[in-house]
Amino acid sequence: MTADTSAAAPRQRMRTGDDPDAHLRTNPLKLVIGLVGMLAIVWGLANLFLAFAYYPQWFGSNKFIIGVLAIIGGVGGAALLFYFLNMFVEGLPRRLSEGAIPYAFVLPGLFFVALMLIYPTFQTINYSFANADSTAYVGLQNYKTIFGSSEFWQSVVNNVLWLLVVPAVVVGFGVIVAVLADKLSASGEKVAKSMIFLPMAISAVGASAIWLLIYAYNNPGQAQTGLLNAIWVGLGGQPQTWLAISTAKLNSILLMVILIWLQVGFAMVLLSSAIKGVPEDTIEAARIDGASELQIFWRVIIPQIKGTIITVFVTVFIMVLKIFDIVYVTTNGAYDTNVIANLFFNKLFAQSEAGQATAIVVVLLLAVTPLIWYQIKHFRDEEANR
Amino acid sequence: MSRSLMKDGRPRSPFSMVTMAILALLWTIPTLGLLVTSFRSRDDAATSGWWTALLNPFGSDWTTSNYAGAWTGADLSSGFINSIVVAIPATVIPIMFAAFAAYAFTFMDFRFKELIFLLIIAVMVVPIQVAFQPMLNILGPRGLGISGEYISVWLLHTGFGMPLCIYTLRNYMSTLPRSVVESAKIDGCSHFQTFWRLVAPMSIPAIAAFATLQFLWVWNDLLIAKLFLKSENTTVIVKLQQLLGTQGQGAELLTAGAFISIIVPMIVFITLQRFMIRGMTSGAVKG
Incomplete structure (x- = not known):
């Protein structure tokens, strides 16, 4: 017994004393396991998913089993991939490993960004000079075609109209709701805000289904099942097919209402938290100086939440620039309601005109470029205030 | 006129109450x-407005057959399962990758850090x-040939999110005390390990916030699902969009179908609203 322990102790000391710099050197075992592990995961996952596609009978052709396996495979696979990647990096000699770990952490995420956003941006610009199935260059032909089509300019005009109306109205409503909710009792505020916030959970397709019900049309003489026509007829009008009326862009405005309904809750939440951050003593001081509630609103509250107002405006602006779902499922651009993103989708999907479709995206890309500059400036300001 | 006060001593505002x-x-x-x-x-539903049924609830013909019809007849059940299969990995995978990257951006120094972040x-x-x-070229038959499968949509949502x-996550992590990470380093x-045992658990509020937003985006997405999923893998939102095109026979299933598509995000939204608001107030936009 004693011999055993006394023998074990020096041996242990020996082992550490033997090689004090072990962690500084390459650990070939970790390197190999890490590398093999990563490759095995990628190979295994690729085969699993191909099996889902080509041999569903292996899984009993059961959607549920395939679904559960897919979730486990996707999530677990990603976790294991990271595990082996880290093992590999830790197996490198210390000096290399210290320098490589940040990149091992950043590059997998960056890989997805590069693959899904950065590379396609350049490839899309490239395709915009090519033909309908991207097999030969056609010069500026796609741009000539789209700039020469009245449908494109009509879509641009509609998009500009959306951009002029929706962000401003959403922010306006958001400010009003946030200010008024702030004056309610705590429970009243909570209930009112949740009711206005709730549409944010609803998809644009679901929202369109909801509002198509409101804009529904029945022949004159029949009972109107659409709320808008019921009110209109109740006021003495004739039932209207609302979404077909392009006079004064009425139908586009009715589609905008859907997006406004969806987005006011978002604006309200951000603006409400900004308003709660306005120091009470600045409001109190204005009140003592004899300012009316309206003056306090315009001269004290608004200047102090200006930053948030701009952030909300820009966010909604970017979203409206790419507005698609609502137009696609309600009118699909008919009756003079088309917008750029819907035109793009129809060129790509229905007409298989990849050249023209990508040229349209390039126009969209140019439109957002100034906003990239704004985003970076906004980030720099935030960092400076941290 | 004396104004009545609320419990917390602020004056009641009748104008706000009525307007709100x-x-x-x-x-x-709606x-x-x-x-x-x-x-x-x-x-x-075809002969009178829905409000008449509310005003006269006992004289109306209530039924759940629209739901049965939409679930089995219009095959929203498979769309529903597809949506779950698409949405869960498409929420979890980007968070796993992004959390590691955010940790590096917050607590590590390396070349081109600023440039990569910009x-x-x-x-x-x-x-x-x-x-x-x-991506249609890379994932489609001209490339990997996995367009139409779940995995292509997971990849896309991972990249876009x-x-x-x-x-x-970086914004949140940079509010964590640096001393915690430094003392972990001194402890060897x-x-x-620092990421897995300290920073990731401390970042749970931000992770939950982003997870809620991402889940809603993926569940409610029409564009990617429509372009990159074949019809037997397609989501409940695409099924609903196809229902929206039907007139006459089957049109009554639409409202039930819409509600089926809304119910999951609604539940997620209501239970995780708290986190989501925190995520949104971190002030960011998505392309």
């Missing part, structure tokens, strides 16, 4: 209309439409 009550009602009526209509029989901020604004034609996720923890 009207606005809250206006915002709820959804209420859908919910009521979805429980009405086809004949009832690049990530810049691509948050880039419209995702840029990706479609190139990544910039915002990195940004949100590797970065991997």
